[in-house]
Amino acid sequence: MIPGPYSYGRSFLGLDKCNACVGTSICKKFFKEDIRRWYFANYTDDSESWRPVVLSRLISQSLHEASDRSICHSAGRSRTCSIEAVLRATPRFQDWARSHLLLPNMVQGLATPMLRCPSQRLLDRLVRRYAEVADAGSVQMKHFTERDKLRLLYTLAVNQHPLLLQMFPGTEGWPFPRYYGSCGRMMVWTSTRPIRSAYGSSLETRADMAYQLLHVTLGLSANSLRFSLYYTSVTEDMFATLEDGKLFIVDASTIGIIDQLEGTLAASLEAGT
Template sequence: GLPSPFLRCPSQRLLDRVVRRYAEVADAGSIFMDHFTDRDKLRLLYTLAVNAHPILLQIFPGAEGWPLPKYLGSCGRFLVSTSTRPLQEFYGAPPDQTADLAYQLLGVLESLRSNDLNYFFYFTHVDADMFGIFNNGHLFIRDASALGVIDKQEGSQAASRTRENQDIFSCLVSGCQAQLPSCDTVPEKQSLVLVCQQLLPRLLQRKFPSPVQEEIDSALAQCGQGTQPDPEVLRAASRLKDILRPLRTCDPRFAYRYPDCKYDDRF
C-alpha cells in the first residue's frame, strides 16, 4: 500500500469519523458503509492513500474551529478550497505582521496538539507552502497531506491489528505485511521542532531591535532542539509566544481580530 501519515495510527473513532463525514457519497452521515458503492470505496481509499488533504478538510472543517480552509469540492485529482497566500510570501513583511503570523502559527500547533476532541495532530515534515494566509490576515493549514493523527481518547488499533482482522483502511499505512511502528514514538514536540527549525527563523530573523531579537533567537534555538525533552521544547514555544504577543499591533490589516483587539486583550 501507499504510505498515508493520516492513517499511520488509526482508531475506530477516527475511521468512523472518516466514513460519517465523507461528503462525496449520497446519504453521508452514517458510520456504516452500506451507502458506499464499490466505486465510492475505491475513490475514498485512493484519496486516503495518495493525499489525505481533502479528507481532512471534510472531517475536521474550519467551521468547527479547525485551522483548515473550507472544502468546496473535488474532481479526480483536482481539489477546490478557499484561496490563501503561502507563508513564504510574508518573509519580507513588516515586523508586526511577521510577529502576528508566527504567533498564529504557534497557536495552530498548540490546537493540533491539544483540543477538545482529544486528537493529536503532528506533521511528518513542514515547508512554507503548507501554511497560508487569508485576506483578513488569518493563518491556516493550506496543505494537510503531511498531517498524522493519533487518537488520544481511544488509542491506536495499529499495534493490535492482525492480518486476519483488517478493515479496508489497513493496507494504506505501509503495506499489509509490514509491522507498524508504535504510535507512542511520535513525540508531542515533533511539529514544534520542525517549525522552529525550518519556518520561524526565516519569518523572524533580523526583524526586531535588540534585545528583543536576541530573546526571540534564544527561544527559537531552544524550541528547535530535537534532542530536548518534550516539556523543554513546549516551554520554549510558550516563551516565544509571550515574546511575540506584545509585538503584534491592532489595526485593520489584521481583520480577523480587528476591531476586537481594541477592546479585548485576548485578541
C-alpha cells in the same frame, strides 16, 4: 495543456481516470462555468457573487502518471491499463467491498500519514465526514457504492489532504481552508496567500503570523475531540493566510493523527480484566 478560460475537459480534470479519482461532487460547477480560470480561480453559487478558490490536482500530473504506470506494472500490465480494474482486483479492495464498516485492519499498510496509528473512532469520523457520497453522516458504509469505496481508497492511498479538510473543517474552528469538492482528480478549496508573501511585511505582521503558527500547532494537539494532529514534516508551503491575515494549513498531506482516547480505552479495558 491548460484549457481555455472557462473550459475543462474530462481528461484535464482526470474524469477519464474515475473511479481511480477523488470524486465528482463539484463537477456540475465546472461544466456550468460556475468555476472559472485555472489554479487561482473564481467560484459562484448564484452566477453573480464570486469568491476566490484554488484548483489543484491530488498530486502533480507527472506524479499521477508515474503512479498510474506503477499500478499497471504491479499487475503485470502494459504502461497503460485500467487503473480502476487493477485496484478492484486487489485483496484490499475486495475486503472493502464486502464490509459496511471501515476497520483498522482494512487500512493497514497504506502509507497515509494519518493512518499510522488508526483507531476505529478515527475511521468512523473519516467515513461520517466523507463529502463525496450523497448521504454523508453515518459511520456505516451501507450507502457507499463500490465506486464510492474505490474513490475513498484511492484518495487515502495517494493524498490524504482533501480528507483532512473534510474531517476537520474550518467551520468548526480547525485551521484548514474550506473544501468545496472535487471533480475527477481535481480539488477545489478556499483561496489563500502563501506566508512567504508576508516575509517583507512589518515586524508586527510577522510577529502576529509567528504567534498564529504557534497557536495553530498547539490547537492541533490539544482539542476537545482528543485527536492529536501533528506534523510529520514541515515546509513553508504548508501554511498560508486569508486576506484578513488569518493563518491556515493549506497542505495537510503530511499531517499525522493520534487518537488520545485509544490508549485511555485500552488501559481501562486492561484494568477491568
